Amino acid sequence: MDASLLQEVPHRRFNPLTREWILVSLHRTKRPWQGKVEKVAAADLPAYDPTCYLCPGNMRADGAKNPKFTSTFVFDNDYAALLPDIPAFAEDESGLLVARSEPGICRVICFSPRHDLTTPRMSLDEICEVIHVWAAQFVELEKVDWVHHVQIFENRGAIMGASNPHPHCQVWANASLPVVPEKELASFRAYRDAKHSCLLCDYWELESRHRERVICENDGFAVLVPFWAVWPFETLLVSKRHFASLEDFLPGESQLLADILKRMTTRYDNLFETSFPYSMGFHQRPTDSLHYPEWHFHAHYFPPLLRSATVQKFMVGYELLNNPQRDITAESAAARLRELSETHYLDRA
Ligand code: H2U
Ligand code: ZN
Numbered sequence: 001m002d003a004s005l006l007q008e009v010p011h012r013r014f015n016p017l018t019r020e021w022i023l024v025s026l027h028r029t030k031r032p033w034q035g036k037v038e039k040v041a042a043a044d045l046p047a048y049d050p051t052c053y054l055c056p057g058n059m060r061a062d063g064a065k066n067p068k069f070t071s072t073f074v075f076d077n078d079y080a081a082l083l084p085d086i087p088a089f090a091e092d093e094s095g096l097l098v099a100r101s102e103p104g105i106c107r108v109i110c111f112s113p114r115h116d117l118t119t120p121r122m123s124l125d126e127i128c129e130v131i132h133v134w135a136a137q138f139v140e141l142e143k144v145d146w147v148h149h150v151q152i153f154e155n156r157g158a159i160m161g162a163s164n165p166h167p168h169c170q171v172w173a174n175a176s177l178p179v180v181p182e183k184e185l186a187s188f189r190a191y192r193d194a195k196h197s198c199l200l201c202d203y204w205e206l207e208s209r210h211r212e213r214v215i216c217e218n219d220g221f222a223v224l225v226p227f228w229a230v231w232p233f234e235t236l237l238v239s240k241r242h243f244a245s246l247e248d249f250l251p252g253e254s255q256l257l258a259d260i261l262k263r264m265t266t267r268y269d270n271l272f273e274t275s276f277p278y279s280m281g282f283h284q285r286p287t288d289s290l291h292y293p294e295w296h297f298h299a300h301y302f303p304p305l306l307r308s309a310t311v312q313k314f315m316v317g318y319e320l321l322n323n324p325q326r327d328i329t330a331e332s333a334a335a336r337l338r339e340l341s342e343t344h345y346l347d348r349a
Helices: 003-008 026-030 124-142 179-195 199-210 253-272 330-338
Strands: 011-015 020-024 073-076 090-093 097-100 104-110 149-156 168-174 214-217 221-224 235-239 278-283 298-302
Touching: 003 330, 104 124, 124 149, 124 168, 124 253, 179 199, 179 278, 199 214, 199 221, 199 235, 214 253, 214 330, 221 253, 235 253, 253 330
Parallel strands: none
Antiparallel strands: 011 020, 073 104, 090 097, 104 168, 149 168, 149 278, 214 221, 221 235, 235 298, 278 298
């Protein structure tokens, strides 16, 4: 591969996980920019906020009261997007008006009793506790016979639609395989049929030789800016060992995942010295009790920021009508993330 061409000539890149294309048009970075570039002051959050519906002992919006939890806390979402007990129906008129009922279960997981902590500022033991809750939720929800997919995801920051700075994530378990995992499953399958190996095992092997898109790693996991990244500082977290879900973790792997989550989110916060917003989530095998040897455990981070804490990338215009486009290369984004410290800027002396 001619790496210099990729830094100079507008081109398309292929995402083998979704089998979609993105456009890379670097010359646009030279265009004049009149948007805002200032830093935003870090919000000074209290450790406990009496008005927060996720703090221990507080009342939630629908009147339920949180226990005085001391580590993590899981509850059924009071405004769940999906409901478990709904009438089943399937409608199809001429293949054009097609609808099916979709049962599901939505939960919220508080990471900590502390209102002001985020993943990069939690201890490794505290993050490990969260990972154990994720694994327990995955195992519990996959036992529900109609649950065929479990999505654990975190929206962080108001810009990503997070409703509250209290550290938390959501779990949505539902009956159908959602659109993106369905595409990924088809790609994992096609790759395995064609090459008799795993798409992400082979991809990590390639990236670990090239190095230019790798940000950080430990014995269990690695984070890189994927060759086909759409968002400016999008990253892909991959397990180095081939397995398909949190249920398959070996002893010690939760600690390794905690280590990589803390290091990566610290780098993100340090990039613009802000509490870095993103949507992130784990992509795990479907939970319909079939066997998925082709699936490889991974997570995606999709951060919206582009040039500073206040300048955001919008997916509009050409991107809505055609395909995503980016103007800093995955390689230069990776270089910037790689050179950042793994000591949080708020913890520096
Ligand atoms: P987000 O910040 O990612 O939106 O997650 C918070 C979730 O918490 C959101 O889905 C739920 C919202 O429905 N919620 C409750 O279940 N109870 C409340 O009292 C307020 C918010
Ligand atoms: Zn709170």
